[in-house]
Amino acid sequence: MSETISPEELKALIDQTYKVEEEYVALRQSYDHLQSTIEQVIEFLPNAIWIVENDGSIFLQNSQAKALGNLFETLRWDEQDYEVTFTERSYLIKSALHNEKQLFSATDITEQKRKENLATMGQMAAHLSHEIRNPIGSIALLASTLMKRVKEENKPIVSEIQKSLYRIERIIKATLMFSKGISTQKAPLQWSVIRNELENAIGYYSYAKEIQFVFPEEDFELQGDLDLLGMLFSNFIFNAIDAIELDDEHEEGSVEIVYSHIEGLHRFAIYDSGIAIVNEKMLFEAFKSTKEKGNGLGLVLAKNIASAHGGNVELCTSGRKGFIITLS
Numbered sequence: 001m002s003e004t005i006s007p008e009e010l011k012a013l014i015d016q017t018y019k020v021e022e023e024y025v026a027l028r029q030s031y032d033h034l035q036s037t038i039e040q041v042i043e044f045l046p047n048a049i050w051i052v053e054n055d056g057s058i059f060l061q062n063s064q065a066k067a068l069g070n071l072f073e074t075l076r077w078d079e080q081d082y083e084v085t086f087t088e089r090s091y092l093i094k095s096a097l098h099n100e101k102q103l104f105s106a107t108d109i110t111e112q113k114r115k116e117n118l119a120t121m122g123q124m125a126a127h128l129s130h131e132i133r134n135p136i137g138s139i140a141l142l143a144s145t146l147m148k149r150v151k152e153e154n155k156p157i158v159s160e161i162q163k164s165l166y167r168i169e170r171i172i173k174a175t176l177m178f179s180k181g182i183s184t185q186k187a188p189l190q191w192s193v194i195r196n197e198l199e200n201a202i203g204y205y206s207y208a209k210e211i212q213f214v215f216p217e218e219d220f221e222l223q224g225d226l227d228l229l230g231m232l233f234s235n236f237i238f239n240a241i242d243a244i245e246l247d248d249e250h251e252e253g254s255v256e257i258v259y260s261h262i263e264g265l266h267r268f269a270i271y272d273s274g275i276a277i278v279n280e281k282m283l284f285e286a287f288k289s290t291k292e293k294g295n296g297l298g299l300v301l302a303k304n305i306a307s308a309h310g311g312n313v314e315l316c317t318s319g320r321k322g323f324i325i326t327l328s
Helices: 007-044 063-067 110-149 152-180 191-203 226-245 298-308
Strands: 048-052 058-061 081-086 089-098 101-108 187-190 210-214 221-224 252-262 265-272 312-315 322-327
Touching: 048 063, 089 110, 110 152, 187 191, 187 226, 191 226, 210 226, 221 226, 226 252, 226 265, 226 298, 226 322, 298 312, 298 322
Parallel strands: 210 252
Antiparallel strands: 048 058, 048 101, 081 089, 089 101, 187 221, 252 265, 265 322, 312 322
8 A cells, every 4th residue: 555645745855856956056057167167267377278088088178279289189198298399389298197087288388499599509609709709810810911911913812801701700799799698888979980880891891793882971969889880780781782692683782771860769771772581580580590691690689789779670661672770
């Protein structure tokens, strides 16, 4: 004989069912809120995050991880800490096992690696420059003595030796300056003094074509370091000469500096008629050069020198090929 349930017991059972359902709904809401919080947390992290089931399926990932889907396919489950190169970027991969789920993170360390490599290359280059400086100084002294004693018909040969030494000395100076940093000694300076420095420097630079140099004739004063500003402008002029020399279509060329004073800043536009710039992204990267005989430091130092003088260096976008230099 079946046991009957009283109305009071039925009501209590129904109330208990509602209570369990309410607790379940509250628990489900709490779980959804926790999952949403976790998703927001991993989305906030600066690296790619994957949480993976044992069968290899992805339980949770952030947007950075989704963007690196192909990288995920290369991850190694048996290693916890290693570096990998993927699509020309460097990543630090870390992994751990937690609650039967595999956690992976990928941190982009490309910039860090680049700085480390630059520091290492800078130290090596500085060491080599120190070693080379003394013998180069001796050769320059001997070449100067030889120029005074050699026959007139042989002086062009000695002159070419001196020009080559001048180029090497500039490379050494640039390398040491890059490794030690820019230190300025500013003083009132007339443009005519810088112009004379540039004209003398051009005389030491080797080129075969007929090149016209047009520099501002008006004189004006600016605050600056003569040695540094001389290197700044000569770097652009020498790059322009090299670009003109590489132009197979024309036997002559021009390098022009146009000056203006705008809003308290000295503005120099340096134009040339040489070949177009090959890779604009490499312009201001140290030890990367678009030229066969470049060392990749000229434009980097030029930008640093301009910055040390309260200015900047930018690629010209007005239609003419060249650069814009601003100095305070």
